[in-house]
Amino acid sequence: MTRFDYDLFTIGAGSGGVRASRMAGQFGARVAIAENDRIGGTCVIRGCIPKKLLSYAAHYAEDLEDARGFGWTIESAAFSWPALIANKNREIARLSDIYADALAKAGVATIEGTAKLLDAHTVAIGERRVTAQNILIATGGWPSKPEIPGIEHAITSNEAFELPELPRRVLIVGGSYIAAEFAGIFNGLGAEVTVSYRGEQILRGFDDDVRRHLHDEMKKKRVRILLESDVLRIDRRTDGSLEVNLTGVPGNTLACDAVMFATGRTPNTARLGLTELGVELDEEGGVVVDRFCRSSVPNIYAVGDVTHRIELTPVAIREGAAVAMTLFGGVETPVDHDDVPSAVFSQPPVGTVGLSESEAAAKLGEVDIYKTTFRPLRHTLSGRDERTLMKLVVDPATQRVVGAHMVGADAPEIIQGIAIAVKAGLTKPQFDATVGIHPTAAEEFVTLREKAAAK
Numbered sequence: 326m327t328r329f330d331y332d333l334f335t336i337g338a339g340s341g342g343v344r345a346s347r348m349a350g351q352f353g354a355r356v357a358i359a360e361n362d363r364i365g366g367t368c369v370i371r372g373c374i375p376k377k378l379l380s381y382a383a384h385y386a387e388d389l390e391d392a393r394g395f396g397w398t399i400e401s402a403a404f405s406w407p408a409l410i411a412n413k414n415r416e417i418a419r420l421s422d423i424y425a426d427a428l429a430k431a432g433v434a435t436i437e438g439t440a441k442l443l444d445a446h447t448v449a450i451g452e453r454r455v456t457a458q459n460i461l462i463a464t465g466g467w468p469s470k471p472e473i474p475g476i477e478h479a480i481t482s483n484e485a486f487e488l489p490e491l492p493r494r495v496l497i498v499g500g501s502y503i504a505a506e507f508a509g510i511f512n513g514l515g516a517e518v519t520v521s522y523r524g525e526q527i528l529r530g531f532d533d534d535v536r537r538h539l540h541d542e543m544k545k546k547r548v549r550i551l552l553e554s555d556v557l558r559i560d561r562r563t564d565g566s567l568e569v570n571l572t573g574v575p576g577n578t579l580a581c582d583a584v585m586f587a588t589g590r591t592p593n594t595a596r597l598g599l600t601e602l603g604v605e606l607d608e609e610g611g612v613v614v615d616r617f618c619r620s621s622v623p624n625i626y627a628v629g630d631v632t633h634r635i636e637l638t639p640v641a642i643r644e645g646a647a648v649a650m651t652l653f654g655g656v657e658t659p660v661d662h663d664d665v666p667s668a669v670f671s672q673p674p675v676g677t678v679g680l681s682e683s684e685a686a687a688k689l690g691e692v693d694i695y696k697t698t699f700r701p702l703r704h705t706l707s708g709r710d711e712r713t714l715m716k717l718v719v720d721p722a723t724q725r726v727v728g729a730h731m732v733g734a735d736a737p738e739i740i741q742g743i744a745i746a747v748k749a750g751l752t753k754p755q756f757d758a759t760v761g762i763h764p765t766a767a768e769e770f771v772t773l774r775e776k777a778a779a780k
């Protein structure tokens with residue numbers, strides 16, 4: 326008989342923790358999971374899902390305008406932020422319940438409360454003590470804000486989902502994908518949006534053509550983007566609005582009704598008792614793990630955002646599944662972090678997989694680039710001045726497609742399909758041998774014949 330209460334104790338019921346715990350339970354392991362907020366974690370409660378619902382809402386503004394070109398007359402259209410937030414909240418409550426049910430069905434015990442490690446096998450949740458053979462840290466991350474005067478007046482994406490009303494003027498600080506997405510959401514819903522970013526272009530880490538293209542398209546939609554701009558101070562005025570002191574605007578001040586920081590997320594490792602146990606953390610506080618998600622203490626594992634690697638839900642889920650497989654499925658399972666596709670649900674959206682042009686050039690020396698920009702068919706009648714960008718990055722030596730990038734309607738859906746080809750290592754001639762589906766935007770990916778001029 327084992328001397329531990331559980332075979333696995335998971336801290337954090339988000340994407341990674343839930344997947345690992347459910348799978349471990351299905352393998353017959355005795356599993357418990359602690360959660361100090363709502364089951365489902367960031368993705369379900371304050372991340373991917375509510376964000377995408379809000380982004381759909383924002384797009385209706387353009388859809389209604391575009392419909393005119395197709396013969397529609399829409400007499401009156403009105404938007405209610407409280408109705409959107411209430412409907413979104415109903416949906417995330419439903420999803421959170423589904424996650425809780427799935428854990429229960431897999432025989433996983435759910436414990437409400439904040440968990441902390443006392444030693445490598447003992448967890449404290451309030452007054453309660455629980456022991457486990459293996460511990461999984463799946464505590465995710467939390468938005469970070471800089472320490473500038475008046476920062477208490479600023480919100481992050483967490484609070485943006487719960488605002489009582491739509492702010493009339495919003496300043497978004499940061500150039501991350503979350504900043505670009507919320508700029509599109511607030512702008513689409515009718516707010517006046519300014520983005521202030523310290524760097525020389527938004528979406529650091531993405532392909533440079535994608536970064537420029539999205540910037541231009543956002544500008545066309547009247548989002549004001551300030552580059553190399555720094556927010557220095559925020560003051561609340563007597564009328565309740567905010568006055569922001571920042572560089573990059575005339576007079577260095579901007580009046581607005583909400584300031585949202587989207588300047589990065591910090592792994593949730595403080596107060597978990599990890600360093601006391603000798604669990605190695607990186608400079609940002611992320612748990613350092615090997616390719617099996619094992620920390621420097623052999624029975625303590627970590628998955629998802631808390632490891633500060635690729636902070637995406639499907640990655641956290643993969644990592645959680647791999648830990649369950651390694652511990653209870655009888656197969657040591659590493660996680661492959663190459664060619665992870667991702668999207669920005671901006672307006673228009675971005676889809677991307679593999680290497681950017683500059684990454685490929687640094688890795689391969691030479692690269693072949695195939696790209697096109699065009700006005701999508703839909704906008705020939707809508708009259709909207711929006712262009713789509715599609716780009717393939719090819720290794721000239723092997724003809725392998727090492728990167729695919731798109732900005733335009735349905736880019737995330739299209740790139741998910743292309744990602745299979747990139748992951749499978751398919752070549753440009755194999756793309757060319759594929760017959761397109763006409764008329765689509767996606768067919769451009771199999772009809773790109775001309776190499777773009779080398780830069």
Ligand SMILES: Cc1cc2nc3c(=O)[nH]c(=O)nc-3n(C[C@H](O)[C@H](O)[C@H](O)COP(=O)(O)OP(=O)(O)OC[C@H]3O[C@@H](n4cnc5c(N)ncnc54)[C@H](O)[C@@H]3O)c2cc1C
Nearest residue numbers: 337339340341361366367368372440465629630636637638
């Ligand atoms: C605004 C936003 C939009 C996003 N959009 C996307 C997207 O479109 N696509 C995508 O793939 N990813 C997206 N992400 C990222 C995605 O949400 C995360 O990568 C994913 O949720 C990480 O899962 P996780 O299991 O590591 O952590 P989380 O889902 O954050 O779960 C961690 C859980 O641990 C709990 N917890 C923390 N500490 C303790 C403790 N001591 N005791 C008990 N419980 C604890 C937390 O309450 C939380 O529920 C988005 C994130 C944000 C913020």
